[in-house]
Amino acid sequence: MGKNSRERHKAKRKAAGAAQRRRAAAMPGLGDPLSPFEAARVSSQRQQAEQIVEQAIHARHEGDTAELDRCHELLTTGPGGAAGLQIVDRVLFTVVLREVERAWRRGWQPAEMVRVARREYAAPQGRLLVDAIAAQMRSYAAATVDERWQSQLAALDAHVWWEHDDRYVTAWGERQGLDRAGVITLVVEVLHLLATLPPIEPVGPMPGTVRPAAAAPPPHVDQRMLDRVRALLAKAESTDFPEEADAFTAKAQELMARHRIDHVLLVAAAGKRDQPLTRRICIDNPYEAPKTLLLQVVAEANSCRAIWAKRFGFTTIVGFPGDLDTTELLFTSLLTQATRAMTRAKPAPDRYGRNTTRSFRQSFLTAYASRIGERLSTTTETVDREMAASAGTVDLLPVLAAREDAVRDAFEKQFPESGKHATTVNNPEGWASGRAAADQASLHGRQALT
Template structure:
């Protein structure tokens, strides 16, 4: 005869399968069995332990399939509710106790701190119960929430593994002077903060152009330093969250900024993030510039007032969708124009014979890594339904354009 623990685990598995197959009656039966617990009150505690053990195991499996803490919480919130996200945070905190801090990657530690992932309960055996009390849920509601989260974890697709999983991180070997990169990023952040805070488009344009020029010069210097020192500098992968509303045009903006900084980007629509491949310093530049342009675009979009259509209907959504799409498209055009200018200047410079092959080789490395990770891509087309929004978006992009002699490095 199976033990109570084995029975509980079997029912949990059946509940996950029933939810996956959308078998409502079977799922309700499993919920009822888990709520009551085999053998009464003592059985309920057995179920609680089995639920937590299964939840922690599925969290670890998700990490091995490439998912990071912030991404798991984000997926729980998008697929279900904020309550599911809170349960995911607690499951992550419980699972992280088994890893010494020194073996956890710094990026993971930053995510855990941002999520405030900490163990606030006294005993794991009581977690399911006290969590339900904290969320004002009865036992039936708690069981349903846990099963929904387990189903999500079990069905998440494998994605690219970024950095070491917990327990496998090691101190990074020194490559190039990190303090130089940090000083550059601090200066860029300061310039972009000024661009975001000013109410004058021309002033914002000047600050943004200075920031992009600084990033472009740093990219060239960094590439030459790598080439002359012989140190290894390899493409990396990073995922950037893109939130609703208007995810598609926001993603388009990220894509054109990534391309301007010699990176490649692909959007994973279901989970709301874009994977960007490039060299680490270029990835930093892409994130910084995208965030700043998004702030500027959002401010310009909210200041522009859409009118009603011929039938008196509110056109705010179509206006803003078209606005952001046009904004991203125009930013891409301006970046390409700047790239062509810089490319011609570099081709005529004294150092072209040394620099251009270095930059071309780095582009080839990024392309090879990107194509290996994403051999099959589906292209997404964005439709425009509001002419006024399109015109306003292009005008705003012209005001925030990144012009200048060294706005963008060649790629």
């Protein structure tokens, strides 16, 4: 090989090495190890990007649009050109994952976080958060994740579909048909949401916590009875005849009330003591307030306490496990019956010919909830008295009182300044129709099934 050829090959190798170093600088961690100088430069850019992200979150919280626009522009263009863009994308995704974990430690579960993102923003923010949750779950072995979390993750279809976290921001934008500026806006919105979620009561173990061995079902749980309750409520929901719906619902509530008393008797006789738990149930628009009222009266009739978080669209219920199950099951059935009756009713226009559907339905559901509460309380009190009279050697009334005290104490500890919410009633026709529907769906006609 001649001298000129050797020089050309040497120049090519030198150029190739320079190109390789540039690629490594643009994609740290994916190429050759960085030199100390390059590592220091990348570290400085990463710190700068993290600072800009924090400033963007703060500016959004304070409503400082000028500062938010400045941060948005820096994150869109990246500090230091193309290499800076890769660093910004890595920082953005890392901060999102960090905030997801912090929200979990403040009591939030995956489905709740995604629901709030969709509620306060829109579907794209929810999809971005689903991806972040899926990415964060890679840190935990499946055996250390609670079954309720696994169920939520499956329902959300949370999975990692992108090839590398450093490429996520770009890949997500392409997947959603958004330019970089639009993606940056959504990421900052999600970060602001996560950073401002308040602490709430945990309702299950954090991922990464070793799950205790599943306990055998207690002897008082009669699966056939629970299946019968579900079947009765399903029949109440499906029938077109109010009298049948009335009878099916009545029998279901009676069985559930007796099931609760049977559990109390068993625990009292065995000298055991269980503890109240916390559960959250989502309430969707429209007519959230009267729907929440219905859930509250059903909870109270089953010895639970409930409070509505209006901003986040869920109600927190405190009670003993069996009572929580009863509350959720019966609320779902009664709301189904109420919705059917409400949509069948045809409200008349007002005297000016204006549509009154919204005010009618608001008043309908409020009246329905109020009347259902009255009738459920009556039925439950009757069952309590009958079971107390036949309890034999167990003095049931003090046991029931102790359970109510335990629920109240647990609820007040979580919500020391709780209060009932008010609902608006301004449609007399809707109020009357709602109470009539509650009478038809409530607890009469027991003789037909006993």
